[in-house]
Amino acid sequence: MKQRTSLLFSISVLLLLPGTIQAQDKRQPVIDMHLHSQTSIWADQRFCFPQPCEGLPSMVNDPDELRPAALAAMEKYNVVLAVVSGERDEVLSWTDGAEDKFMTGIAIWRPDEISYTELKGLLESGRVQVLGELALQYEAIPIDDPSVDPMLALAHELDIPVHVHVAGLGGSPDFPIHLGNPLRIAKVLGKYPGLRIYIENASWPFLEEVTSLMYQYPSVYVDISTILHLTPRTVALRYLKSLIDNGLGKRVMYGSDQMIWPEVIGENIEMIEAADFLTEEQKRDILYNNAARFLRLSNEQIAVHHRN
Ligand SMILES: [Zn+2]
Numbered sequence: 001m002k003q004r005t006s007l008l009f010s011i012s013v014l015l016l017l018p019g020t021i022q023a024q025d026k027r028q029p030v031i032d033m034h035l036h037s038q039t040s041i042w043a044d045q046r047f048c049f050p051q052p053c054e055g056l057p058s059m060v061n062d063p064d065e066l067r068p069a070a071l072a073a074m075e076k077y078n079v080v081l082a083v084v085s086g087e088r089d090e091v092l093s094w095t096d097g098a099e100d101k102f103m104t105g106i107a108i109w110r111p112d113e114i115s116y117t118e119l120k121g122l123l124e125s126g127r128v129q130v131l132g133e134l135a136l137q138y139e140a141i142p143i144d145d146p147s148v149d150p151m152l153a154l155a156h157e158l159d160i161p162v163h164v165h166v167a168g169l170g171g172s173p174d175f176p177i178h179l180g181n182p183l184r185i186a187k188v189l190g191k192y193p194g195l196r197i198y199i200e201n202a203s204w205p206f207l208e209e210v211t212s213l214m215y216q217y218p219s220v221y222v223d224i225s226t227i228l229h230l231t232p233r234t235v236a237l238r239y240l241k242s243l244i245d246n247g248l249g250k251r252v253m254y255g256s257d258q259m260i261w262p263e264v265i266g267e268n269i270e271m272i273e274a275a276d277f278l279t280e281e282q283k284r285d286i287l288y289n290n291a292a293r294f295l296r297l298s299n300e301q302i303a304v305h306h307r308n
Pocket residue numbers: 001002008034036133200257
């Protein structure tokens with residue numbers, strides 16, 4: 001997520017036909033833990049770091065094409081479920097009619113932009129299933145700020161997953177990098193043990209800090225998302241490898257951070273699939289298994305995802 005104004009293999013399947021055997025490639029299922037609903041185009045290029053660099057143009061020019069293009073990418077790469085977040089009306093317009101493909105998150109920039117009562121109603125009704133992406137860092141509000149506490153208490157009480165942007169990557173010149181240290185989350189977890197929280201981009205570049213946090217608090221997971229397509233490829237893959245080397249391969253989850261460039265859904269999947277330091281099991285964990293565990297999908301849901 002970048003800006004305030006707009007949030008932001010195949011296995012061979014044998015088809016037994018009368019008298020013939022036909023092989024067909026089919027990708028294994030993927031869960032995208034970090035996708036954004038957008039209904040406007042607010043940049044003509046993808047972000048990239050470090051500057052100077054030239055971002056690629058989005059495959060989509062028309063805002064009306066964003067959702068269909070994202071759904072088409074999900075279909076192509078067999079993304080069976082995505083946690084999609086956005087501002088309330090926007091995200092609800094994306095997920096309506098496609099509830100089997102999406103878990104709905106609500107993006108919040110400032111705790112005072114939504115009343116406690118309204119948030120509680122949305123979460124209790126199941127209309128919103130994930131608290132986040134919490135983009136508070138963009139507004140210079142640290143995750144352990146007292147103003148954030150009521151919503152975290154609510155998520156803890158209702159056992160709702162929380163997605164937080166606590167990282168050193170923001171995109172704008174006034175982004176407060178110093179508030180991205182994930183050790184701030186330790187204070188929250190001390191108060192709300194077992195809170196199901198996952199951190200975007202694994203708090204890049206705070207590797208040692210996020211490792212320490214995850215060693216101490218088993219309920220913390222991370223996504224690996226934006227850095228795969230924003231930073232130099234070697235930087236992103238080295239970070240992912242470091243997480244794996246630190247023994248965290250069961251708690252890293254794929255995300256696209258699709259904002260207004262649906263092609264990153266597939267690009268990120270292909271980068272993970274092509275990472276030669278990952279075993280096939282580790283790839284499946286990152287692309288599906290870890291998210292299924294974190295989201296507590298039922299055996300029935302998992303079987304449905306693997307049926308096709
Ligand atoms: Zn995001």
